[in-house]
């Protein structure tokens with residue numbers, strides 16, 4: 456059922472829902488904005504010229520304080536996998552919160568090994584040992600720590616245009632000047648060329664570009680390291696970087712080179728995991744590789760702070776050299792959420808939905824590309840999609856202001872999208888995996904109108 460408060464542009468109306476938002480009685484949007492300005496670190500930033508206040512969520516929809524509904528095509532930055540406040544997930548969280556909220560891993564609790572076991576059942580054979588933490592940054596820090604301890608090597612290679620976190624050490628892996636602080640000096644971290652063909656310094660087919668990118672990786676090892684490396688870390692599809700990835704042969708060839716030099720291969724599945732890419736449960740499976748470690752966060756918790764590193768037992772063993780502890784790692788409420796999320800992904804068929812609805816969206820985006828000069832490239836798999844906007848298809852000048860305008864126009868029509876890429880010119884479309892074909896069609900129509908409005912302004 457739609458309400459009078461819902462967005463209407465010409466005949467455009469959001470697909471119907473049975474959910475009725477509760478009346479909101481909290482502080483006004485202006486008060487919240489003022490409080491944020493006065494008391495919060497100015498580094499936190501908000502989208503939109505007039506920041507949006509969100510007070511309720513249900514499945515693929517978000518509601519502002521007036522009860523206006525929005526279709527969430529960004530999923531809390533690729534985090535809400537099952538849907539906002541998915542009833543099964545919230546029921547399990549409530550049940551656990553009422554029973555035991557916290558005790559730490561110094562005592563036994565069934566939740567922690569149960570989730571570790573469940574994750575092992577989703578992984579390739581041998582990847583069966585998990586450590587839980589709270590965020591993707593922390594999980595990447597831990598993975599690098601374990602790789603260095605296990606191999607006895609220090610050098611780590613990440614891929615340019617990657618995002619691996621904001622903690623001082625994961626920030627050294629991140630490869631965007633816009634996200635890197637000058638004080639987080641990368642010790643032993645090197646960045647190899649990004650294999651994505653759209654902005655590659657190399658020419659040729661995507662497969663040739665992938666092979667040339669791997670040659671750069673070989674050179675990097677040869678010239679910048681002792682020849683021995685601890686790890687190679689890569690997102691199968693770069694998320695913050697703007698949904699960028701190499702051809703299918705890239706990871707396979709890169710993993711082989713890294714292993715020749717004694718390194719472990721880490722797949723950062725923080726955005727690509729849990730069925731989002733559609734054809735596979737894990738992003739790395741799209742590239743026919745088996746990593747030595749898998750880093751997870753975001754979608755594993757559907758909104759609760761939960762992250763993990765899964766690896767082989769002998770690699771995990773390296774951490775026992777000293778005492779290691781994480782206060783909230785393995786928290787029973789987060790474990791309950793994680794278990795429920797994994798069940799819901801299977802029960803609700805969310806991987807298959809990502810495949811089917813993702814294809815519909817991608818086909819639609821390709822069609823939009825044929826109609827709108829502004830769209831330079833369409834990328835991604837399943838429900839992890841990106842549209843790179845350029846002012847000129849030949850020069851590929853990033854259309855930064857236009858991207859912002861499209862986000863504003865789409866918001867006015869009730870659709871929330873994200874932006875990414877080092878120039879902020881890639882529209883990021885990564886909704887909760889429960890969106891429907893109608894939601895996809897609505898988004899495409901909104902994008903068409905937003906592009907039209909932007910191109911004619």
Ligand SMILES: Cc1ncc(COP(=O)(O)O)c(C=O)c1O
Nearest residue numbers: 590591592618619620694725726
């Ligand atoms: C691929 C990837 N890895 C790691 C992180 C860091 O996760 P967190 O923000 O939970 O620390 C992110 C966050 O966006 C990410 O996209």
